Amino acid sequence: MSATASARLILTRLHEVMASRLHAQGKLDQVVDVIGQSLDSEVCSIYLLREGMLELFATRGLNKSAVHVTRMAIGEGLTGTIAANIETLNLAEAKAHPDFQYRPETGEEKYHSFAGVPIVYRERAVGVLCVQHVDPRRYEDIEIEALQTTAMVLSELIANAGLIDEEEALGLTEGQTGTHTVTGLTLVKGLAAGQAVYHQPRVTIDQVMADDIEAERQRVYRAFDKMREQIDNMASQAEFGGAGEHEEVLETYKMFAYDEGWSRRINEAIDSGLTAEAAIERVQQRTRMRMREIDDPLLADRMHDLEDLANRLLRIVSGQLGTAAQQGLPRDSILIARNLGPAELLEYDRRRLKGVILDEGSLTAHVVIVARAMGIPVLGRARGIRGIIRDGDEILLDADHSTATIRPSPQVTAAFDERFAKTREKQAAYAKLRDVEPFTRCGTRIQVMINAGLRDDISALAMTGADGVGLFRTEFQFLVSATLPQRERQTRLYRDVLDAAGDKPVIFRTVDIGGDKAVPYLQSEHAEHDENPAMGWRALRLALEREGLLKVQARALLEAAAGRDLYVMFPMVSEPWEFDAAKQVFEDQLNHLRTKKKLLPDSIRFGAMLEVPALAEVLDILLPRIHFLSVGTNDLTQFLFAADRANPKLAERYDWLSPSILRFLRRVSLAMVGQQVELGICGEMGGRRLEALALLGIGFRRLSITPAAVGPIKELVRKVDLGEITSAMNGWLSDPTVNLRKELQAWADQRGIETD
Known part of the structure; x- marks a missing residue:
C-alpha cells in the first residue's frame, strides 16, 4: 500500500474514532490500534507532554500497566531525543543507538526495530508517535511518511480533545509560563519595554482534514500560480547592475517555485486527506527535518530558501497575508522575528516600535545599521525565542546587557522601571x-x-x-x-x-x-x-x-x-x-x-x-x-x-x-x-x-x-x-x-x- 493510501486509511479511521463518544483515554487506545493495524506494526505507542515530561498515554503491544507510569524527560531516551530535536528516528536496532534507555516495565526487550516521529503542534513537539517490531529492520520511506502525516493530524486531534494542556500545546512548559530570561548578542544597545508582536504572525491551521480533496487541490494550484507570479515580478522589477549573488538567489527561488517534486509532494499530502494548509505544513515539516541532517552549508541555505517559499505559499493559500507593520501596532511593542530587512523595519510606526529581538541577526546586518540610526535597541541570536514568547507577552529588553525578560514579575518590572526612570531623568537633564x-x-x-x-x-x-x-x-x-x-x-x-x-x-x-x-x-x-x-x-x-x-x-x-x-x-x-x-x-x-x-x-x-x-x-x-x-x-x-x-x-x-x-x-x-x-x-x-x-x-x-x-x-x-x-x-x-x-x-x- 502506498504512503498516500496508508495515510488516507488511517486518517479516515482516526476521524471516526475522534468523532465518537468515547472518553479521551478510550480514543487514544483505539488510535494506537488503528495505526498499528494499518501499518502492520506489532507495537504502536503514543507519548504526550504532561508537566514537562513525556508520558506513555497509550500503547498497542507494550505492557498496559506501563501506561501513565513510564515517563521520560525531554532529551531522555529515544522518545525524548525525538521530542528534543523534533526529528524522526528510524532504527533497525534500537539498542545500538547511544540514547537508548531500557524501561523494564514496558516489556519492550524483545523488540529490535524502532521508528518514531514527533507530534508537532505550533512548531513545538508535544508528543511522540512510535512503532516497534521484533525483527530488526529499517522502516520503508512510505511507512515513515505515513507516520509523519498521521502525527501531524494527531497533534490537532489530541489538542482539540483536551489531551494536552493548552500551555503545552503552545510549547510552553511550566517553567516557561512564568518569568523567563533569554540571552543573545547585543546588536544595538538600549532599554525598551513593550508587548511581544511577531513580525510575521503565525499562520493558524484551523482545519487539518479535508472535506473536499479536489477543492483543496485547486486552492493549492491557485496559490502556486500567485506565488510564481510574485517571484517572477521580483526578478523583472529589479534594475540589476550586472551579474551577482542576487541572481543566484532569485534563480533558486524560481527553481523551487516551479519544482514539480515539491508540488507533487503537497498534492500527495492532499490526496491522503489533508487540507491545503495542512499539506503545505506537512511537507514543510519534512523539509525542516531534512535541514537538520544537512552538513553542507550551501545546501542548508537552499533548504532555508525552500522553507521561506513554503511560508509564502502557506500565507497565500490561507489568506493570512501581511506583516505586523501592515496591520499596525496598537501599543508599545517589542518586535519578534527570525531576521529582518532594513526596509521591513522602516515600515513600522517608530512611535510604537520600542525594540527588536531576532532569532538570528548579525552585527553587520543592514537592519542593524538602520536600527541604530532609529535609536531602536536590538537583541540578536536569541535562539529558541519562538518557543518561549507568545504574542502579547510583556517583555523587558535590556540590550545593554544582552538579555530580555519575558513575562516579568512585578518585582523585576519595578527594578527595570526604576532604571528606566533614571535614564529618562538623565535624558531630561541633557535636553x-x-x-x-x-x-x-x-x-x-x-x-x-x-x-x-x-x-x-x-x-x-x-x-x-x-x-x-x-x-x-x-x-x-x-x-x-x-x-x-x-x-x-x-x-x-x-x-x-x-x-x-x-x-x-x-x-x-x-x-x-x-x-x-x-x-x-x-x-x-x-x-x-x-x-x-x-x-x-x-x-x-x-x-x-x-x-x-x-x-x-x-x-x-x-x-x-x-x-x-x-x-x-x-x-x-x-x-x-x-x-x-x-x-x-x-x-x-x-x-x-x-x-x-x-x-x-x-x-x-x-x-x-x-x-x-x-x-x-x-x-x-x-x-x-x-x-x-x-x-x-x-x-x-x-x-x-x-x-x-x-x-x-x-x-x-x-x-x-x-x-x-x-x-x-x-x-x-x-x-x-x-x-x-x-x-x-x-x-x-x-x-x-x-x-x-x-x-x-x-x-x-x-x-x-x-x-x-x-x-x-x-x-x-x-x-x-x-x-x-x-x-x-x-x-x-x-x-x-x-x-x-x-x-x-x-x-x-x-x-x-x-x-x-
Whole structure:
C-alpha cells in the first residue's frame, strides 16, 4: 500500500474514532490500534507532554500497566531525543543507538526495530508517535511518511480533545509560563519595554482534514500560480547592475517555485486527506527535518530558501497575508522575528516600535545599521525565542546587557522601571543643554555634530542643539531599496535633508556600499569571493568602478544643493589619487550643469574619511586638496588591530583607549597643525564620554556622534580644561601605563567629570 493510501486509511479511521463518544483515554487506545493495524506494526505507542515530561498515554503491544507510569524527560531516551530535536528516528536496532534507555516495565526487550516521529503542534513537539517490531529492520520511506502525516493530524486531534494542556500545546512548559530570561548578542544597545508582536504572525491551521480533496487541490494550484507570479515580478522589477549573488538567489527561488517534486509532494499530502494548509505544513515539516541532517552549508541555505517559499505559499493559500507593520501596532511593542530587512523595519510606526529581538541577526546586518540610526535597541541570536514568547507577552529588553525578560514579575518590572526612570531623568537633564553652546572651561568652542542616515533623523538637530550633521550616510537609501534609487529620488531626499537642516551644515558621505553592506542589485565581480568584506571591494573603490553610480549621486547632490553650501565626503580613501578621481566626477557634473544654465551650489567643500591607516602616511600630499578630514574610528580601529569588529570574540578585545590607537590619532592631529583643514571624528568612539575626553586631550575639536550622545558630550565638554587634559594625555602616551583607561577614569573622577 502506498504512503498516500496508508495515510488516507488511517486518517479516515482516526476521524471516526475522534468523532465518537468515547472518553479521551478510550480514543487514544483505539488510535494506537488503528495505526498499528494499518501499518502492520506489532507495537504502536503514543507519548504526550504532561508537566514537562513525556508520558506513555497509550500503547498497542507494550505492557498496559506501563501506561501513565513510564515517563521520560525531554532529551531522555529515544522518545525524548525525538521530542528534543523534533526529528524522526528510524532504527533497525534500537539498542545500538547511544540514547537508548531500557524501561523494564514496558516489556519492550524483545523488540529490535524502532521508528518514531514527533507530534508537532505550533512548531513545538508535544508528543511522540512510535512503532516497534521484533525483527530488526529499517522502516520503508512510505511507512515513515505515513507516520509523519498521521502525527501531524494527531497533534490537532489530541489538542482539540483536551489531551494536552493548552500551555503545552503552545510549547510552553511550566517553567516557561512564568518569568523567563533569554540571552543573545547585543546588536544595538538600549532599554525598551513593550508587548511581544511577531513580525510575521503565525499562520493558524484551523482545519487539518479535508472535506473536499479536489477543492483543496485547486486552492493549492491557485496559490502556486500567485506565488510564481510574485517571484517572477521580483526578478523583472529589479534594475540589476550586472551579474551577482542576487541572481543566484532569485534563480533558486524560481527553481523551487516551479519544482514539480515539491508540488507533487503537497498534492500527495492532499490526496491522503489533508487540507491545503495542512499539506503545505506537512511537507514543510519534512523539509525542516531534512535541514537538520544537512552538513553542507550551501545546501542548508537552499533548504532555508525552500522553507521561506513554503511560508509564502502557506500565507497565500490561507489568506493570512501581511506583516505586523501592515496591520499596525496598537501599543508599545517589542518586535519578534527570525531576521529582518532594513526596509521591513522602516515600515513600522517608530512611535510604537520600542525594540527588536531576532532569532538570528548579525552585527553587520543592514537592519542593524538602520536600527541604530532609529535609536531602536536590538537583541540578536536569541535562539529558541519562538518557543518561549507568545504574542502579547510583556517583555523587558535590556540590550545593554544582552538579555530580555519575558513575562516579568512585578518585582523585576519595578527594578527595570526604576532604571528606566533614571535614564529618562538623565535624558531630561541633557535636553536642558539643547541651547547651550559647548565651550570648555578654558573657553574653547567644541563642535558637536550628529550622524544621520534618514530624513527623519534631521529633527534631532533641533532636539539636541547639535551644530550640524557631521556624517549623513547616503547608503541607507540604497540599503532599503529593492532597486538602484533613481536620480530624482536621490535628489528629493538630499533636498529634503538640506531643507530640514536649515542653516546648519550637512556633510554628505558618498555611498558606502559593498563589502559587509552588499546590496543584491549592485554587485561587483571583484566582491563575489571577498573573504574579508570589510577590507574588500566597497565604498569609494566600488563607486569609482561603477562610475555611473557616482555620477548619478554627484548630479543629485549638486542639484539638491542649488543656491546653498554643499559638503561632500568620500569614504575609505586609501591614496590621494582616489580622492582626485572622485572629486573629478563631481567637477565633470558641475561643468555639465553650467552648460545647462542650471542653478549651482554657492560653494562646494570636499573632504575625505581617514579609515584606511595608509592614508595617514600621505597626509602631506592630501591636505592641500581637501577642506576637511573626518576620522572614521569604527573601521580605522579594526584595520589598525587587524580585528574584524563583526567577530564577537574580537569586538571587545581591543580598547579605544589603547596607546597604539591614541598615538596614531594624535599623530594625525599634529599633522593638521597650521593647515587650513578642519579635523573631526566620526564614529562611536566620539560618543563615549571617557573616549571623548581622551580625544579632546590629543587635539580633536569636532565630534560627530549619535543624537543620543550629544547631551552627555556637551555636559562633558563644559567640565574640561583643555590644558590639563592635554598635559595628562601627553604624559600617558609618552610613557604608557599598563591600563590607560583606568588612569584616565581616575583623573576624571578626581575632577568630578562623569563618564559612561
